[in-house]
Amino acid sequence: MTFRITSIADGTGETLAIAGRLEREGLDELERAVAAAARPLTLDLGDLRHADATAMILLARLEAGGVRLAGLSQYLRLRLDQMPADGTPP
Numbered sequence: 001m002t003f004r005i006t007s008i009a010d011g012t013g014e015t016l017a018i019a020g021r022l023e024r025e026g027l028d029e030l031e032r033a034v035a036a037a038a039r040p041l042t043l044d045l046g047d048l049r050h051a052d053a054t055a056m057i058l059l060a061r062l063e064a065g066g067v068r069l070a071g072l073s074q075y076l077r078l079r080l081d082q083m084p085a086d087g088t089p090p
Contacts (some may be wrong), residue, residue, distance in 0.1 A: 003028065013040040013067075015070075019047035022055040034062060047073025056080065062070050 003020035014037040016066070034041065043062065048071075051059065056076075060083045063069050072080070 003030075006031070007037065008044075008059065009038060013042065013045050014038040015042045017044040017047065019049075021050040022048060022059075023050070023052045024054040027055060027058055030058070034067065034087040038065070040068065042070050044070050045073075048073070051076060051079075053071065056083065084090070 003018060003022050003026055005034075006017040006019070008017065012055075016033055016037060018030070024050055034043075043059075043090040045059075059069060060080055063080065069080075
């Protein structure tokens with residue numbers, strides 16, 4: 001596995017901190033963590049070093065579904081902003 005998920009609950013929701021390289025092979029684990037997390041949910045992506053195309057689609061869909069994405073690098077934010085709102089690749 002090339003990434004780590006750390007859960008931080010603060011009583012008003014939950015934050016999942018994602019560190020490393022987010023790639024297709026690990027997305028099932030991230031989806032399980034997101035499904036089990038308390039709402040409102042924030043993904044802290046400050047330590048995310050890479051996200052492949054499949055991961056970017058998932059992140060776009062999560063954001064469209066109300067998950068807050070925090071700490072995203074400018075490059076990854078630009079890539080997300082260029083994706084259609086439904087998260088399908090351009």
